[in-house]
Structure formats: structure tokens, C-alpha cells
Amino acid sequence: MLLRTLVAAPALRLQVLAGDSDLDRPISGVYTTDLLDPRRYLSGGELVLTGLMWHRTEADSAAFVAALAGAGVAALAAGDAAFGSIPPDLIDACREQHLPLLEVPVDVSFAVITEQVMRALLPSGDGAGVRNRLLAAADAASPGWSSRSPAGAVTALLAAAATEYGLAGWVLSATGRLIAPAPPGPGWPAADQAPGGGMTVRLRRALAHASLAAPDLPASTLVEGAPYTLHRVAGPWPYPLTGWLVALAGDAAAWDGEQRTAAAELTRLVARQRARDEEGRQATRRSADMILHQLLAWRPGSADRTEQEIAAALRRGGLATAGPFAAVVLAAPRAAELPGVLPASAAPPPGQATAAARALLEDLLPGALAAVLGQAAVALLPGATEVVARLREAVTGLADLPGLELPFGVSIRAGAAGGGEGAGAGTSSVAALSRAVAEARQAQRLAALLGGGVRLVDSAQFGSYDLLLGMVPAPARQAFRAALLGPLEAYDRDHGSELVRTLGVFLACSGSWHKAADEMFVHVNSLRYRISRIGELTGRDPRSLADQAAFLLALRM
Numbered sequence: 001m002l003l004r005t006l007v008a009a010p011a012l013r014l015q016v017l018a019g020d021s022d023l024d025r026p027i028s029g030v031y032t033t034d035l036l037d038p039r040r041y042l043s044g045g046e047l048v049l050t051g052l053m054w055h056r057t058e059a060d061s062a063a064f065v066a067a068l069a070g071a072g073v074a075a076l077a078a079g080d081a082a083f084g085s086i087p088p089d090l091i092d093a094c095r096e097q098h099l100p101l102l103e104v105p106v107d108v109s110f111a112v113i114t115e116q117v118m119r120a121l122l123p124s125g126d127g128a129g130v131r132n133r134l135l136a137a138a139d140a141a142s143p144g145w146s147s148r149s150p151a152g153a154v155t156a157l158l159a160a161a162a163t164e165y166g167l168a169g170w171v172l173s174a175t176g177r178l179i180a181p182a183p184p185g186p187g188w189p190a191a192d193q194a195p196g197g198g199m200t201v202r203l204r205r206a207l208a209h210a211s212l213a214a215p216d217l218p219a220s221t222l223v224e225g226a227p228y229t230l231h232r233v234a235g236p237w238p239y240p241l242t243g244w245l246v247a248l249a250g251d252a253a254a255w256d257g258e259q260r261t262a263a264a265e266l267t268r269l270v271a272r273q274r275a276r277d278e279e280g281r282q283a284t285r286r287s288a289d290m291i292l293h294q295l296l297a298w299r300p301g302s303a304d305r306t307e308q309e310i311a312a313a314l315r316r317g318g319l320a321t322a323g324p325f326a327a328v329v330l331a332a333p334r335a336a337e338l339p340g341v342l343p344a345s346a347a348p349p350p351g352q353a354t355a356a357a358r359a360l361l362e363d364l365l366p367g368a369l370a371a372v373l374g375q376a377a378v379a380l381l382p383g384a385t386e387v388v389a390r391l392r393e394a395v396t397g398l399a400d401l402p403g404l405e406l407p408f409g410v411s412i413r414a415g416a417a418g419g420g421e422g423a424g425a426g427t428s429s430v431a432a433l434s435r436a437v438a439e440a441r442q443a444q445r446l447a448a449l450l451g452g453g454v455r456l457v458d459s460a461q462f463g464s465y466d467l468l469l470g471m472v473p474a475p476a477r478q479a480f481r482a483a484l485l486g487p488l489e490a491y492d493r494d495h496g497s498e499l500v501r502t503l504g505v506f507l508a509c510s511g512s513w514h515k516a517a518d519e520m521f522v523h524v525n526s527l528r529y530r531i532s533r534i535g536e537l538t539g540r541d542p543r544s545l546a547d548q549a550a551f552l553l554a555l556r557m
Contacts, residue, residue: 001027001120003075003100006047009116012108014077017091019100025074029121030114032279035286036060037067044072047117049110051079058089065093075100077113111147114279118272130258131265134160150277154180157269161248165262169248170199171233171270173363174241176208176397205397207247212240212401218263220251227251231267233274235359241404242359244274285358285370291317292371292378295434310430317369319380325429326387327436328365328379329409329444330357360406364394376444378437388412388458399454409444411436411459484554487537499537500555502530506542507552 004023007014016023028045031038034053042048048068054060068076076099078086086103094101104113119135137160138145145156154171158180161167171179178199207228210221217232229252233244246267252260291313298310319325332353357377358370365387368379381387388410398404413436439459447457488499502520506527509516517527531542540547 001117003027003047005120006113006117007102012113012116013105015103017086017101017103018094019075019098022075022098022100025100027074027117027121030117030279031073032110032114032282034283036064039067039071041282042068042071042073046073047113048073048076049079049104049113050076051110052087052090055087055090058087061087061090061093062096065090065097065099069097069099073099075102077102077104079104079110080106109147111276114276115146127261127265127268130165130261131269133164134262134265134269137164150273150280151180153273153276154270157266157273161262161266165259167248167250167259167263167266169246170204172199172204172208172245172247174208174212174243174245175360175363175394176201176204177363177366178204179244208245209401211245211247218252218267220253227254229263231263233267233271235274236278236355239353239356239360241398242356242363244270246270281362287313288317288369288371291369292373292380292437295430296373296437298430298434307430314369314380314429314433317380318367319369319382319433324412325380325382325433325436327411327413327433327440328361328368328381328387328391329373329376329437329440330361330379331376331407331444331448332357364391373437373441376441378440380433380437392456395454395456401454404454406454407444407447407450408454408456409440409442409447409459410456411439411443481554484538484540484551488534491533491537497530499530499534502527503534503542503551504555506531507548507555511543511548 002023003025006012006027007016007023026045027047028043029047030049031042031046032049033041034051035041036054038048050064054064065076076094078090078101080086080103086101091101104110134157138156141159141163142156145153147153148156158169158171161169170181173179181199203223206223207221207230210223210228211217211230211232214221214230217230220227220229222228227250229248229250231246231248232240233246235243246263248263252263255263291310294310294313298307354372354375354377358372358379361368361370361377361379365379365381368381370377370379372378391408391410395406395408398406413432436459443457443459447455450457485500488503491497492499498520502516505519506516509519513524513527517524520527535541540550542548542551
């Protein structure tokens, strides 16, 4: 659409403050920002919306406008809520850079402007009539739906598709999380419906896995004998694990042409809401990055004021300063063998893989404060063992997907005894959270060392020899076990004896003759004979502490 068309919209009441002669510029998209230099997020042709939170001095206006002009944006629209009016230095900077500047009335939301532009940018053609019917049905049933949360907006679209075209379905994340359900409609598989209009975990996971395994979408699939048609909703990164999925009940082959068109248009509209969701997360993500870096830069002995400021920032980010809380770290995803996933040989843009890792943590742990740290993403959230349980369940759901390499690390820490707003409140949580992040990063590195696939290491496992054994290469473990237990296993096979079991019971009873004999229902003299025979066959003394340790490790391998 042209900038002039947007300015002429009576409901928006936009006022042109600069660039009257450049209103015939085309708008290719909308981007909302409060960054002083947002160039890396711009591709050219956008209408940039800003609340002016970046503005501190006149020099800021010059720098901000120069960045926008350098990126080739179509125009700037500024809200005047922060200052009551648009700063004169911003108007001057826009005139100097020949960048059109629009003033947005305080009672007009950026979401309304975004919706108007995005509707105008939707392609025309055979699907336009179907799309308009979906939008009209959503408008009639849920006035103001488009300005709600992405989940609320998607629910309205799904309801419109069910009402107008008999397409009952859901929007899921690629990990199987339910993003939005539609009210029951024709063809709804009631047997799989969970309380609250949701879906069973089993069904969600099966549909998500089917979408990831499919070489191309849309496609139809059978889950436990019931047909579903799957459409992939593209995300901002070439990693299907961070995408969304439209799952519709029924086989598209049985639909008429209008229903198939409606399914495609519904997916396009959901993709638009996905883009809104990503745009809405940007400010939160920037804040999370800042909080995490402040947290990691803090050192014991810092000024109390600094520590209290970090604790206050954590509270604003939704993280209570009274524990317990968890830190979860995930390395940038790699998945070379999964169909449709970025090949390992391809070089993604810098930071793209870590941004995808953060999006994956946000999906697996809704409500977490998620940030990017080096080549990994970090999530901070309140909770204790239940966080580990949730994460283990999610990891289990991904573990059977081929080609994935996702090493997770987690650490649980107790916070401050109190969480009030007084001086020093929550300060001990800053130290504890800093340690939790450090431990979770180390746990993630251990998870990566344990080999490929989807793995989770809890820092509570650091003292476990099972974790240590897991880091030993498989051939070395096999050779060690064969050297110590091979002769006993061969003897047991040839003589029908129980030397390996006897050794295990003897060690489990800490070398107590009477306790082990009672456990095996044998006489102590019989037990002594067996232990002596074990020593003769292996050249090791099961009564020696050093050899006991070696035998115990061999039995654990």
C-alpha cells in the first residue's frame, strides 16, 4: 500500500509533520521499535512505529533518523504519549533526511495501524474472497480480535474457519504445545478432545512429530486411524522446531476447492499473527538480555545499590526474588538430518541459531525470562523440581526425532528468605541466580560431551559417577567392563553359577559377609568360596577397596 493511503484513513487520524511530498512511497511492512539503532532488524520499505522511549537528547533524534534513512524505511510514525507532542528536534532530523514523519494520536494504538497495513499487504487473487470471508466472520463474532494477544487472535480465526467452512483445528508449536484451539465444529474428533477445548498431549505430540517428519507441507496424515491435514506456519528462522503448525481435522483430499483455499488462507492469516507475536516479544527479549548481562557482570562485594537494582529488574521481568528458581541453558540447535531443517553445511546468519534456541526455550518454558548468551540461550524462571520435570517431559517428546542435537543444562537454586521491596531484599537471590546460570552452563557443556541427540543434564548430577561414566567413550566402557566381568560372565554361562550377581550383592552390602549371605539365602562359607573364585578368575580382590571401586564401575557400565 502507499503511505498516502494510510494517511487518508479517517480512523487513524495521522498527521504529517514532515515529508508531505513523499507520501507516494510504498509500504512493505510494519516494525515497532524503541531501539536507538534498529537497522539490523530492518530490510527497507517499512513503516516504523515508535513510542520515543529511546529519546534522551537532540543528538538521539539525529542518530535515530539517520539509522532509519540508511535502512531505507518508507516512513516514521511516532506516538506522542511519552512527551505530549513530537520533539521539534525529531521533526528537524526527519526533514533533513527527507524521511516522512507521522504523528500518531495518543488514543490510536500501534496495533490498529499494524492491522490496517497488514490487511492491505495481503495478496489479492483467488483466495481474496475466502480470506475476506474469514476476516469478516472473525470481526462479527469477536470485535477487536485482531488487537488481542496472538493466541486470542488465532483462536478467533480458527473459530471463523470452523463456522464458515467446517474446518475444525488447532494451532500448535512444533514441539506440540497448544497455542490456540477452535470451538468444536463439524468433524471435530471428540475422542481426542481434552477438558477446556484442548487436545491430549499424545495427539499434540503425534501431530507435531508428523509435521517435522514430512518432507513437505501441507500434507495429510493418520494418527490412530483419524485423518488430519497439516500446514506449516513459517517462523523467522529456518528451524522447523521453532515454527507453528495449523492442524485441521480431516483429509484435504476429501475437501472441496473452497475448503482447501480456506485452509491455505487461514494458515497465511495465522502466519501474520505469528509475525505480530515475534514483534511483540522484541522489547521483552531486549530487557531479558540486559538483565542477564547485568546479572553475570555482578560480583560479590559490588555496591548494594547495584545488587538491589538487579534484583528489582528481575522482579519486573517476572522472576520473584524469593526462590526457589531455575536456570536452563540450551546451545544453538543443529539438526542436519531432519527434513526441512537447515543443513549443517549451510551457514546461518550470525546470531540466528542462538535466537532460535531462545525461541525454543520460550516455547518449552512459557513465562520464562529468556536471553541470549554467547552461543547459547538462557531461561530463568521460578520453580524447583517441577521445572526439571516439565523440561524432562518436553525433552522426552523430542528425543525420538532423528538428527536433533539439543544439549540442555539446568540448575535449581533457593532464593532469598524474603522477597520484599526493602533495602537488601532479594540481594542474595542475585548471587544465587548468578551461580545457577554458571552451573546450568556447565551442565549444558556436559550434556554436549555426552554425545548427540536430545540430552538434559541437571547440575544436581555433578556428583554422580553415572554422569562421569556417560562421558567415557563407549568402546572404552565396553573394554573396561569386559576386562573385569568378562571372565565371570563366561564362567556363569558354562557352569550355571551366579558369580556376577554375587559380586553385585556383596558390593551393595558394603562388603558385609553376613548381610550379603542373608540377601542371597546362602551360607557365609558358600559366599566366601564364591568371592574367592571371583578373585581367582579376575586377578582382583573383591575385599580390597580399590578393586571394589573398579568392580562397581564395571557393573554400572
